[in-house]
Amino acid sequence: MMLINGECKEHIEVSDRGFQYGDGLFETIAVINGQAIFFDRHLVRLKAGCQRLYIPFPGEGLLRFEAQKLLQNSNLAVLKLIITRGSGGRGYRQPEVIQPTRIVSLHPYPNYPDSYKEQGINARFCATRLGLNPALAGIKHLNRLEQVLARAEWTDPDIQEGIMLDTDGHVIEGTMSNLFYVKNNRLFTPALVQSGVAGIIRSMILAMSAGQGQPVTEHKVTQEVLLLADEVFVCNSIVGVWPVKSIASTSFPVGLITKQIQTQLGRLT
């Protein structure tokens, strides 16, 4: 099910700048018991992304209304929002009047085994690096070739996520998730100043931890430091929090703080 600018369609113009240049943004949102989880936060991020890219934001009310239309009779699903700069302009130059394309669509919820959440997943380091660019860092834009190439590096079904470094060799995130680690009972996560996507669950964890007087340290993380962690987990809006039980040949326990975070997020949903 899909609405394009409010109409039931499944095709867009080839001239859409989302297709021509990846000139747009997206959000993927878990729908559980008919509720779009953390929908407010997704809308805030989408609006902020539009501001960063100078794309007029279509408005919360409209997106809520269209999402609600699709969510009728839907229990468990993935809701996806895409906003592009629409068609027009001359080459890379944007049109004088931007008429954004908005797409609201519903997709099947991926059926990952419960063991991923309970016993953790296996991860690997990807060879494909994330380029450094403060202008694009943090936002969930449509230029995702780096992630596509990183995800194409492995087919082994026993590996569930790939961890990506930036071109300076710092650990940034998973191909489809953000990453945290625990050392001496403190939480750390890579700073996303130069690359990476600032995920919604990541922002929830930062806010929760700060609220509890134990703020997460956002900093530059090396592979060596990560591999010496006491606990590691990845998170995104669809799967929540997955403990990482191994990265390459290094094993990690499913630790107390990871479980605590899972419980706290569970309560919030």
Added chain:
Amino acid sequence: MMLINGECKEHIEVSDRGFQYGDGLFETIAVINGQAIFFDRHLVRLKAGCQRLYIPFPGEGLLRFEAQKLLQNSNLAVLKLIITRGSGGRGYRQPEVIQPTRIVSLHPYPNYPDSYKEQGINARFCATRLGLNPALAGIKHLNRLEQVLARAEWTDPDIQEGIMLDTDGHVIEGTMSNLFYVKNNRLFTPALVQSGVAGIIRSMILAMSAGQGQPVTEHKVTQEVLLLADEVFVCNSIVGVWPVKSIASTSFPVGLITKQIQTQLGRLT
């Protein structure tokens, strides 16, 4: 006029990975006197790009055939080819069997004044930087947000091109062109190992110069070095070679070597 996988259409599926992730490549080719200029070289680059992204190349014959269909009765135009990874896969993960989307389309030739070619253009330095990523450097992929943001920096019609630096501060290229400069009768151009698009006209100039025993030096170029150049020009497949008569407040003459390159390229078309 447009052919999508051989059919007259102007819309693609929203699920196409070209739209979802910018997961694809493109070529823009000048059509002059009914001929697609340097078509062979464009096809070679497109094929190489497909190999870099693991997208099956649809084949030269097919692309030539479809382009030829569109070129009937066309004198002056821009021919655009787009190849994407098609639909399918799970998130960033590519499908097991990739069925690429190929789009061949014809567009009006932009009517730039002759003065750009003869007396040169004005350029500026863009604040938007090019991220560093060897995995994507050189190929003409669909992840073009950096160029869109750079081109959105100015609206002054007296400025025709913006020069982009990478995140390390090295000069790389124009938003829609490659860049060369002349110093002491020798030609230089930025190396495109970490970012940038290796343009067809750029490759022609490299080949011509090498063939004449005066190879172009590809190296790391700073703003300071560029501003001390004797001549500067930009080039792409649509406009050919434009001398740069100014960058910000620094002026350059339309020099002899630039004119020579224009003449030599003219002969090749």
